[in-house]
Amino acid sequence: MRLDLIPRARRSPWFDALTPVLAFALAVMIGGIAVSALGVAPSDAFLTYFVAPLSEVWSIQEVALKAAPLALIATGLAFCYRAGLWNIGAEGQYVVGGLAGGIVAIAAHGMEGFTLWVLPAMLVAGTLAGLAYAMIPALLKVRLGVSEILTSLMLVYVAQLLLDYMVRGPLRDPKGYNFPQSVSFDPFARLPYLTEGESLHAGVLVAALALALAALVLARTLFGFEVRLVGTSPRAARFAGFSQSRLTLAVFAISGGAAGLAGILEVAGRIGQLQPEISPGYGFTAIIVAFLGRLSPPGILIAAFVIALTTIGGENAQIDLKLPLDLTRAFQGLLLGLVLGADVIARCHVRLVPGGKTALPEAR
Amino acid sequence: MTLDIVQMVLVTVLTAATPLILAGIGELVTERAGVLNLGVEGMMVLGAAAGFAVAMQTGSTGLGALGGAGAGVLLAALFGVLTVGLAANQVASGLALTILGLGLSGLVGASYVGLKREPAPHLSLPGLTDLPGIGRLFFGQDAFVYAALALVVGVWWFLGRTRAGLMLRAVGDDHTATHALGVKVRKVRFLAVLFGGACAGLAGAYLSLAYTPFWAPAMTAGRGWIALALVVFASWRPFRVAAGALLFGGATVLQLHAQAAGLGLPGQLLSAMPYLATILALVLLSLGRRRGGSPGPAALGQVFTPSR
Numbered sequence: 180m181r182l183d184l185i186p187r188a189r190r191s192p193w194f195d196a197l198t199p200v201l202a203f204a205l206a207v208m209i210g211g212i213a214v215s216a217l218g219v220a221p222s223d224a225f226l227t228y229f230v231a232p233l234s235e236v237w238s239i240q241e242v243a244l245k246a247a248p249l250a251l252i253a254t255g256l257a258f259c260y261r262a263g264l265w266n267i268g269a270e271g272q273y274v275v276g277g278l279a280g281g282i283v284a285i286a287a288h289g290m291e292g293f294t295l296w297v298l299p300a301m302l303v304a305g306t307l308a309g310l311a312y313a314m315i316p317a318l319l320k321v322r323l324g325v326s327e328i329l330t331s332l333m334l335v336y337v338a339q340l341l342l343d344y345m346v347r348g349p350l351r352d353p354k355g356y357n358f359p360q361s362v363s364f365d366p367f368a369r370l371p372y373l374t375e376g377e378s379l380h381a382g383v384l385v386a387a388l389a390l391a392l393a394a395l396v397l398a399r400t401l402f403g404f405e406v407r408l409v410g411t412s413p414r415a416a417r418f419a420g421f422s423q424s425r426l427t428l429a430v431f432a433i434s435g436g437a438a439g440l441a442g443i444l445e446v447a448g449r450i451g452q453l454q455p456e457i458s459p460g461y462g463f464t465a466i467i468v469a470f471l472g473r474l475s476p477p478g479i480l481i482a483a484f485v486i487a488l489t490t491i492g493g494e495n496a497q498i499d500l501k502l503p504l505d506l507t508r509a510f511q512g513l514l515l516g517l518v519l520g521a522d523v524i525a526r527c528h529v530r531l532v533p534g535g536k537t538a539l540p541e542a543r
Numbered sequence: 544m545t546l547d548i549v550q551m552v553l554v555t556v557l558t559a560a561t562p563l564i565l566a567g568i569g570e571l572v573t574e575r576a577g578v579l580n581l582g583v584e585g586m587m588v589l590g591a592a593a594g595f596a597v598a599m600q601t602g603s604t605g606l607g608a609l610g611g612a613g614a615g616v617l618l619a620a621l622f623g624v625l626t627v628g629l630a631a632n633q634v635a636s637g638l639a640l641t642i643l644g645l646g647l648s649g650l651v652g653a654s655y656v657g658l659k660r661e662p663a664p665h666l667s668l669p670g671l672t673d674l675p676g677i678g679r680l681f682f683g684q685d686a687f688v689y690a691a692l693a694l695v696v697g698v699w700w701f702l703g704r705t706r707a708g709l710m711l712r713a714v715g716d717d718h719t720a721t722h723a724l725g726v727k728v729r730k731v732r733f734l735a736v737l738f739g740g741a742c743a744g745l746a747g748a749y750l751s752l753a754y755t756p757f758w759a760p761a762m763t764a765g766r767g768w769i770a771l772a773l774v775v776f777a778s779w780r781p782f783r784v785a786a787g788a789l790l791f792g793g794a795t796v797l798q799l800h801a802q803a804a805g806l807g808l809p810g811q812l813l814s815a816m817p818y819l820a821t822i823l824a825l826v827l828l829s830l831g832r833r834r835g836g837s838p839g840p841a842a843l844g845q846v847f848t849p850s851r
Contacts, residue, residue, distance in 0.1 A: 182628055184629070184630055184848045186848065260635075265634050267638060319822075319825075319826060323826060323829040323830065324829050324832075325822075325825045325826055325829050326775060326825065328581065328634065329768065329771060329772045329775070329821065329822075329825060330822050330825065332768055333765075333768070333772075333818040333819075333821050333822050334818070334822070336765055336815065336818045337815045337818050337819060340811040340812075340814055340815045341811070341815075343811050344809050344811035344812070348809065463638075463642065466635075466638055467639075467642065470635055503649060503650060503653055504649075505645075505646045505647075505648075505649025505650050505653070505760075506646065506650060507646070508642060508643075508645060508646030508649065509643055509646025509647045509649075509650060510646070511642060511646070512585075512639050512640070512641070512642030512643025512644070512645070512646055512647075513639075513643055515635070515638070515639035515642065515643075516621065516625055516636060516639040516640070516643060519625055519631040519632060519635050519636050519639060520624070520625045520629045520631050522631060523629040523630060523631065526630075527630070527848070529629075
């Protein structure tokens with residue numbers, strides 16, 4: 180049997196939109212089989228994972244709170260991936276962003292008088308720190324040709340250890356009974372809640388704004404065109420005189436800044452202090468979101484909600500159905516794989532030729 | 544006496560290097576065929592979980608090692624179908640594999656957390672193993688260590704001295720030309736991916752069956768990624784992978800001793816050393832390459848769809 184792939188002359192937008200849906204359906208089916216193997220009715224699991232989180236106002240808010248950082252980081256990453264550059268260290272840039280913004284909040288702790296500048300300063304510090312941290316792999320790539328894949332990932336571990344050191348050392352709350360955590364931020368250093376008594380905070384709005392801006396830049400500006408062109412046709416981009424190094428630095432700056440902003444939004448929003456762990460792996464999950472959303476901002480928004488839904492659903496399933504949390508992770512990995520595989524339908528005509536041996540190329 | 548201390552240090556270096564040698568040599572073959580599989584960490588961690596589970600069920604370390612390698616092969620097969628069969632993006636597929644492997648390993652290993660086994664038996668040759676100074680280093684290791692060293696030699700011989708190895712390297716350097724010669728590019732690549740998976744799975748099984756004979760979630764702790772860096776560092780040469788792994792193993796052991804000695808450095812800095820060392824190694828390497836080193840396989844990371 181032989182598998183033939185014949186590139187399509189042009190991509191159909193219908194197939195582009197349909198293939199992730201197809202992959203998702205397939206992943207849900209495989210997930211259902213796995214769940215029943217673990218002794219839980221697939222229908223119960225489906226309700227817990229995908230329906231229950233949407234049935235109450237507070238849990239919808241939880242979904243939105245999880246979707247916001249995912250969408251923000253993934254949109255930044257989309258710039259990189261479209262340009263064919265592989266920043267897989269968004270988790271580290273997120274952590275460094277949260278740390279730097281948190282340091283501003285801790286420095287301003289107990290301040291009286293005019294404190295309105297603190298929160299904006301935190302957001303700026305977080306964004307810039309994430310950006311600067313992403314510059315390390317970008318500069319190494321541009322100047323020395325070092326693979327950005329490995330360096331950006333190695334820096335994730337370094338960032339996590341740096342946060343751990345800071346929270347257990349210099350930034351530890353002196354009155355905190357030796358717990359590895361900083362002081363709780365003052366109210367002026369916290370993102371305000373959108374409505375009193377609910378959990379949704381202003382960080383979701385900031386993320387939405389950043390997302391809209393990114394969508395605009397990607398679709399409507401010369402820079403956005405450059406990113407898209409380099410990804411689809413590097414040769415044409417070279418002839419057009421676009422500088423590959425400048426672009427590398429720019430997309431790493433965008434993705435690092437977005438991840439750093441997401442980090443400080445989470446710290447100033449939900450967490451409200453620095454602690455050894457400030458991310459449930461957002462930086463890695465965002466990679467799935469970016470591809471699931473086909474590297475386009477509207478798609479990423481939808482994908483972020485779907486992934487956030489499965490994450491919340493996974494937490495509920497752990498409590499209600501005693502299903503392990505690793506099941507969610509395996510599901511997400513499988514989903515990404517299927518999305519990438521299903522993409523072939525959008526790119527090529529796929530033919531299975533039964534009994535055929537691999538054809539020798541014809542002379543041309 | 545001092546000779547025994549030197550030997551003890553060298554033994555720990557060798558055991559720390561073994562998982563890196565195993566995973567690195569597998570990835571080297573995969574990359575030489577032109578496929579970049581970033582899922583080493585996922586295959587390794589699943590190999591660790593599956594290897595431990597099989598060993599607990601059967602009571603046999605050997606079967607456990609086979610189980611670990613088999614789990615690596617299964618994940619690698621999925622990767623092969625995606626990237627070689629369906630021409631999906633290799634970088635993204637490799638990341639998917641890592642995430643999937645971490646999740647699956649948690650599921651497989653869930654009921655084995657906290658259990659311990661006897662570590663894999665060490666070779667014991669009367670007379671030889673007891674030789675002072677060198678006996679334990681050369682004649683007292685477990686089977687994984689010898690397998691890793693044999694693999695290095697075997698892969699070196701295969702790639703450099705056999706026709707099949709030549710074909711594999713040709714596929715990795717120019718898939719269009721080799722296809723025109725009638726070589727089954729996709730078959731060669733798929734097999735190379737499976738070999739990489741088996742090696743990564745075996746490396747994981749070594750961790751959970753010999754290095755630290757228990758299963759803990761995410762116990763590979765980034766070793767799969769370090770193995771990936773080693774392949775680049777080694778300029779895609781088998782013996783250099785082994786040498787790099789030993790250097791790296793040495794750095795790990797040094798870090799552990801420094802931590803124990805309490806040099807006043809924060810523990811986190813010492814823990815960050817392997818990752819910083821990897822970055823430094825890559826930087827030094829590319830500085831060296833500017834003065835004419837060998838680049839990687841020319842078609843590395845490029846998808847191949849045969850023309851009809």
